[in-house]
Amino acid sequence: MNGHLRVDWRASLSLTGRVLLYLAVPLTIPVITALIYGEGWLPFLVTIVVTTLLGYGLSQLDDDRDIGAREGFLMVATTWLAVALVGTLPYLLAEHGTASTLSWPQVPNALFESMSGFTTTGATVMKNIGVEHHSHALLIWRQLTQWLGGMGIVVLAVAILPELSVGGAQLMDAEAPGPGIEKLTPRIAETARVLWIAYFAFTVLEMALLYGLHLAGFAKEMTLFNAISHGLTTLPTGGFSPEAYSIEVFSAAVQWAIIPFMVVAGTNFALFWGLVQGNPRSLLADEEFRFYTGVMASLTAVVTVVLFVGSSLPGTVGLAGVEQSLRHGLFQVVSIVTTTGYASFDFNGWTTTAQYLLLFGMFLGGSAGSTGGAIKMVRWLVIAKSIKRELFTTVHPEAVKPVRLGGRALDESAIRGIHAFTLLYIALFFLSVVVLMLDAGRIGMELQVLDGMSAIAATIGNVGPGFGAVGPMENYLSFPWTSKFLMVFLMWIGRLEIFPVLVLLTRAYWRS
Template sequence: MRVRVEWRISLALTGTVLKYLSIPLLVPLAVALIYREEIFTFSLTILFALIAGHALEKLSSETELRMREAMLFVAITWLAVAIVGAVPYLIAGVGTESSLAHPVNALFESMSGFTTTGATVMDEISYERHSHAILLWRQLTQWLGGMGIIVLMVAILPELAMNGAQLVQSEAPGPQLQKLTPRIAETARILWFVYIGFTLLYVIILSTLHFTGYAPEMTAFNAIAHAFTTLPTGGFSPEANSIAAFSPAVQWVAIPFMIIAGTNFALFWYILRGEGNLLFRNPEFRTYITAIGTFSALLAGMLYFGAAPSLSELGGTTAGAMENSLRQSAFQITSLLTSTGYATSDFVAWDGSGKLVLLFAMFVGGSAGSTGGGIKVVRWLVSLKFLRREIFAAVHPDAIRPIRLGGTVVDEEVVRSILGFTFMYLFVFVFATLVIALDASRIGYSLTPLEAFSASLATIGNIGPGFGSIGPFGSYLAFPDSSKIVMIFLMWIGRLELFPVLVLLTRSYWRS
């Protein structure tokens, strides 16, 4: 049987995306000029992106995609963008002892950036070790990946807008695409408009805190850098101590913006149109806010009564300190539940009960249509309603009881796809945990079951930090290259919600 996928069209359009990637690469190039750093790194990367993109475009002049070609285009584009994004790390690392000079490490850092995972293999994060340009590129990759590279391209490129619905559906986080306008390209522009608006607002607030004396460490560079990684729920920071490097005022301000980032952005468009009542009528949003509030209150109580006795260095003691207990709990829960990955304290030092609460939060994920990772709140809602219906059916086998969300009946095909995704997600996560643990054992690398478990969960869920050596102030550098490749794959499929990548590994996709 012949190959049934017109892969040349997909690769040609990937080339178009790579050519346009040269535009955001001008930002770190400008930063290098401002700080009088070498410009060769990003000049050469821009040239590489243009040449590679032009070469791929030569493969086909067609632009119309069927579903198969669309899935291939989305999957390959994210991999190709991560490869190009790794080039600055490799060039900057030549002749240095930087961990990013290694190709696998550079690709890990780049994939972690574009997928907004926030896991790092940097051995040291500092302005002395890395240029401002490299550190800002690291932040910018997360901002580009947050709302979605394909969504951005659909918004600005006519040749992709004609295939927009299936492209955005393949990339967008969540079980369904919510069209805000009849034209998908216009919807994509609206989502990016809201995303950019919140980013600018966050920069303004952080800068205001700096100028009013509430955040002396929050320079203009830091304000922009952290806005680039808060709204995409990314978690990268140019500061080694993440948000713990800043004042409590900055930490309190970051919490609502992380909540915003984990909310379906379509809801904010309705607010701008004067339909704000839709926000609190949305069952997923209500459950999302309830989960954050419940987990935060539970953890705050634990911290207040001594669950984190080792916080004296980072974050101060929480035992008996109500404000600090509330701030630390609300920040860590919001950060991990939304898959942002920022930290204000080293929760590796917390006792087992505190870690268990964080672990549950990591499984929840943000809302569909947000920049958050994980399984997503709406999938948990539908899955729980499905289980309740099955229990009811066991007692009333003849009853017909549809699943409803906010008064709307959920189509049975959607229910089936949600259950299928959830099962596949958990299966891949558990299987990857075993692979990572066995790989560590193969080379004699000491890895606890909790560390292997959290490494798999943190990468497929695009969360970033885990437990043990990969805690909020640790890194993934010590893992063998083979495990890092597995985790690169997990970040890739986790950001694209598994199926657009996994389907490429089946024979039926290519030949049936």
């Protein structure tokens, strides 16, 4: 400890350095990709060297790396920021990347793309996407950042770094998406490994299925490169695609095939451990999972009817129209609710009603313990239950009625925390919308209110695309650099669920 500080920041930064050292390993994948396709590999080699040197330097700050909750918060926040910063280098240095000539305007663009990748947001500033505009190596790095960020770089670190095993529980609480994740095994490192094995297995399964559709003649455009790329960005609910028009360019078979994997990605991965253990009923017995699937089914039904009746899709007549409305309605609802961000159709052309339904879906999020972002289903479930309790106790003021989840009574402090998080999330959303609209007006950028709201909801909720200027077939390039830094900040705190970052700004965290 230094002076009167209550946080061992050296231990936190030392562990951040260890994570950076391991980040140099997956950076070899775009190097190999560049060699296979005969592309420039130097930008990635430079990034490996910088990442290794920075990681080694930070790792030497402290040899005693035992950490508590405070150090866990600092380590998680700095790790996500550090990987996003070093992740900008390939975009800045690649011959056909975001910038062919390094200049200041390209720095916020590269940081935006990198942070969007690692936080699995899926928002992009690339005006043109595809191997005709960018190298295979750069695009695979773009996909890989989402796959690494999906289950969490810190969860990966807990799984592979033995020195984190003591403080691993604090890191899992700080980093794992959602209010918390139960230990599946007696050792926290083993729990992290179990989650990553499930994550890896579903990724490989999707890649095999997508490429299998190509081999069977059902998906001409789904090449091996595309199958790998979309496998890397579906399970992390990332949404980056090497195709400029996302999933719209692929056949209906591909769109149907991707839907269940997005549902899986938004499910609490701890539930799959029950399936592996021979308890298939654990999934349906989970109250949050039933709520999660029920909400998506209900929202899908409404959107499907709106699309079919409103003729938002071409040829929406007869059984073909029903199938098309159901497919695009289900795909977009699942994509938005799970914060994956893929698009099977340009929903900028949908009716206003359908767009507002999707905007509502941006605030829902996946399950706790999933790779999804936004507020999360479990919080909405607890809020609904607490509102129901308040209505009951209004009529029966003498009654003592705990809020139960999965048969267990929730602690009142946990309920207050959920209400506080949701209120803070919504407050930050509206404040950021105001700042974004003012900043856009400052440079004369015409930005509709719905477009601005969707841009903020998409970045703080790690969703990706919005409406209008930031629609699924558009990008965030036209925003001023100040707005891009705002959205980078929102992606960062949104991925870490706000409190682990904002608490660092309080005096009490550092000294009380």
